[in-house]
Amino acid sequence: MLSIESLSKNYRKSNILRDISFTVNPGEIVGLTGENGAGKSTMLNILATLSRPSAGTITLHDLHYQRNTKNVRKQIGFVPQDIAIWEEFTVEENMIFFEKLSWKNKTNKQLRELCLDMKLEKWKEPVHTLSGGMKRKLNIAISLIHDPLLLLLDEPTVGIDLKSRKEIGDYLHKQARNNGKMILYTSHDMDEIISLCDRVFCIGKDPFYYKLLQDSGKNPILL
């Protein structure tokens, strides 16, 4: 379980995140939404150990974030908003490249299966020839090579077609339900958030997203 207690983040006298507490259970997909600049990415960076909170504690199962940063990182799969892959490599070479530097050794067959699970079939194709959707799938697949417990995704479906979006959503759903992964997901796409997430947290003062989610029948939690 991911547990966040009384988390705050200050930056140059301004209070970006204030006294936030919530938990994410295994097998659960949690959405994080809010207007631009509300602190979604800051929150995700803190949960990814890339930034330190000004106050509060975070634990992943029994691992305290600040005391066990290295071990916590082993359990995190981080999918950055930018597509963080080698454009001149093929899908296969990208998977092998990150596997060689990863915490877990995997065979080529296992890596290929990981891609096929995401409906990423163009194994030998150079990445620069792939569609945006395929690149996004590869971006996620690379983050899953070391079988992390917690998957943090920063707007993973931005700018891609509906079919790919659906395939990614289905895959994440399967990962949570079948493999018990904890998934924390930021997005501006309300439809996606509503259909995919078990719980939704709204960050920021603007009530727009909160009301929108309420109207859709989802019970959002305001942070």
Place this chain on the structure above:
Amino acid sequence: MKGILKTRLIHWRKHWIPLLFWLLFPLIVAIGIKSVTDVIQDDTKVPVGITIEEETNAAMKLYQEIKETPFIRVFKLDEDKALYQLKKHELDSVFIIKEGYEEDIHDGERNQLITSYRSDLSFAYTPVKEMIISYIQQETGRSKAANVIQELTEHYHTNKQYSRAQIAEKSKEIQKDENLLQTSFSFSDSPVDTHKKPQLISIWGLWAVLSILSTLLLFDWVIKEKRTSVIKRFPFLRVSIKNYMLGNIFLYSCLLFIIDLLTLLVFNLMFDVSINVWALVSFRMLITIAAYLMANSFKQTFLFYTLSFAITLLIAIGSGAVLPAMGISEKWAWIENWNPIHPFLTGQITNPWLFIVILFLAITFVRKEKINA
């Protein structure tokens, strides 16, 4: 390390043409420039024709002596062909070593041993003629000395008998020791060997300058890889960005050093020149680490390339590695002392720049470690 090697091999496989080009660039360009300058040097030599009517030891020694003279290109031809070429002004002058040359030398006979021809355009005739005369005088003198010694030995019935060859050999030894042309003269306590052949281009100096350029340009991967979003993944990988970079510096150093050893072998075979292997190791470490540090401080490849060319040019001019710049080094000795190429060219293993770049590398990584912590 195995993992880093495999990831680097994927990169190298993708860019094998530019990689191979920059790896072999210093070796090929150095050989190319050296060969071109050698051809130019040969073309500026004065062509002189030699005809040998008898292939005796003495005649061949004279031929060899003329051949080894700097700034003269000798063509061994028969008389008719030599004179024909002289008429066409393809040869500056022609010298014919006559039949009976060796016998005459033994007899101490100095006249009419050589027949010479010149044209109205000959300008090297007199110096070559003087050189031949001087050589013949030296040989006949030696022969006369041998004759006198043998006569004296016979006259005084001494126990020890000396052959002509022994006397000639001893005479050559004395000549070598006493030869003023090969004596080391010195100005202000800095000895200069006058018997050293002056070289227009130092092949290792040229290679060192080209190597700096190629290593710098090869290290553009640091800027390109740092610029990508891929860098964001490293906190979640087993290999930290620090170890990934250090591992790659090591791999590049090894790859470049293999090419350096190949260069050493090729230069040795082609130009009969060598260099201290440890000085080569030290120089390779220096330029590889320096290239990494420089690339690491840039975000734009264009600026990096511009500075790389500028630095190479500056080192090339300042070092005198490519063209002799003794005037500069005599006036400002510190330029030579602080030049990174200088210790390498003089075969020194310890290079002060190496310690400086290692220190900077350590500072860079300690700082990076603190930022990542």
